[in-house]
Amino acid sequence: MLALLALAASTAAAATPPERSLLLSADAMVDVTSGELVQDAAVLIVDGKIVASGPRASITAPEDSETLHLAGHTLLPGLIDMHVHLTSRADQHGYRQLALSDERKTINGVVNARRTLLAGFTSVRNLGADAYADVALRDAIADGDIPGPRLFVSGPPIGITGGHCSDENLLPAQFQHTGEGVADGPWAARAKVRQNIKYGADLIKTCSTGGVLSRGTKVGAPQYTLEELQALVEEAHSHGLRVASHAHGAEGINNALRAGVDTIEHASFIDEEGIRLARKQGAALAMDIYVTEYILGEGEAAGILPESLDKERATGTVQRENFRNAHRAGVTMIYGTDAGVYPHGENARQLSRMTQFGMSPAEALRSATVNAARALGREEQLGQLAPGFLADIIAVAGNPLEDIATLENVRFVMQGGVIHKEPQA
Ligand SMILES: [Zn+2]
Incomplete structure (x- = not known):
């Protein structure tokens, strides 16, 4: 299912974001506004935009949502x-x-x-x-x-x-x-x-x-x-x-x-x-x-x-x-x-x-x-993993609030709901 969303990094991005919804989850997520780490976090993405984010248990995804779990990773805004x-x-x-x-x-x-x-x-x-x-x-x-x-x-x-x-x-x-x-x-x-x-x-x-x-x-x-x-x-x-x-x-x-x-x-x-x-x-x-x-x-x-x-x-x-x-x-x-x-x-x-x-x-x-x-002048679209924002999402291994240098090795990149990079197995 992921193949529908995924794009090899070497190929061009799709001109239009995918229409399906994706529930992207990870061990944690950084809330950049509060500076807090949200454990067991998820982001629900529909048509390239974030419609919900927070603890995984708090989010109800549509039944036909695709899912992607990034074990061992922390999500951040692009x-x-x-x-x-x-x-x-x-x-x-x-x-x-x-x-x-x-x-x-x-x-x-x-x-x-x-x-x-x-x-x-x-x-x-x-x-x-x-x-x-x-x-x-x-x-x-x-x-x-x-x-x-x-x-x-x-x-x-x-x-x-x-x-x-x-x-x-x-x-x-x-x-x-x-x-x-x-x-x-x-x-x-x-x-x-x-x-x-x-x-x-x-x-x-x-x-x-x-x-x-x-x-x-x-x-x-x-x-x-x-x-x-x-x-x-x-x-x-x-x-x-x-x-x-x-x-x-x-x-x-x-x-x-x-x-x-x-x-x-x-x-x-x-x-x-x-x-x-x-x-x-x-x-x-x-x-x-x-x-x-x-x-x-x-x-x-x-x-x-x-x-x-x-x-x-x-x-x-x-x-x-x-x-x-x-x-x-x-x-x-x-x-x-x-x-x-x-x-x-x-x-x-x-x-x-x-x-x-x-x-x-x-x-x-x-x-x-x-x-x-x-x-x-794009503070309502960019820079946060919050409802209404564009699905520009990255992930790193570990906790960037403890080791900021983990950002030098970004493992997952999504832009407008399109995946450009995924963790190597
Ligand atoms: Zn310069």
Whole structure:
């Protein structure tokens, strides 16, 4: 019976969810909102949606329901990574990127989307892709042509000439190259927002400071003036789109928050004013505190420039301490990893680092479920195993509230009621 629902991981997902009902049970289930473990738990799924969940004994399934019991496993909501780059690869840094066509990068995205889904990330936010490759990937996944997470995409990131977002600073002047999301001035920034909306973006990505991996930019230096950021955010919000701003330095973080951005990416040098503004405005921080280990460990061999390695050395340790500070101060934290800088499919490694730097396992899980869903505006569909939510469900062996690193080995993946991965016998 299970065969009707199951799909081998290597084949494309069905375009429509199965119509039958399935009673999925396991030894336990994590209620991410309360942080409690529900023993002997079950979830009833009909037409790709959850209609009941809780202790197995409390659920009455229709007589013709299929059943699947995952012995020795714990169920959780599918995870959400709010900062990935599906079209990028961890072994193609620095000058190696220049050899890649937009088409080749799109094929990277097809491969990486599948890896990400099978790692238990059933939704992700893709923050920046050339040539609207992310829009094409999102639509191909939604149509059931290729397996992958539900995608929320930005299109080309919008940034200043020579900035971290969008421009390509590796090429000297005679190539006369300008990145496709480059816009200087409030009206040019508004025009790029409009263009990204025209071509299918779900949200807007910008940069309000320099970055670690871009040549010649400074992580502490602001990019865009407050006036430019205000124009960009106002334009995006007036169309109902949210804005994510890459920002390391405190001045650029605070400029972005004053302009009203919804999420700050990295937030490495956030100061007390930034923490105050984020709390006051309900902005969320996506602090990528795992990636520093990859950059400093394997980055040189992967082609990362020496200046970028220097910048990472000056950033990673401070960022981890500020993660602890911001969390302790009560800022909303969302799970964003910058996967693509390091290998896709390893997205869950950051969970254990979050617990090392001040979060409980339940708080780390909330950052990747309910908090992320709220930051996407999908808090009524994603991030919980509750009635009315989409059946995005994963399972791990053992208890993730005792050992959060079990999430690095997700054994079962269901997305919208379609099974993409099952425990190996
Ligand atoms: Zn990034």
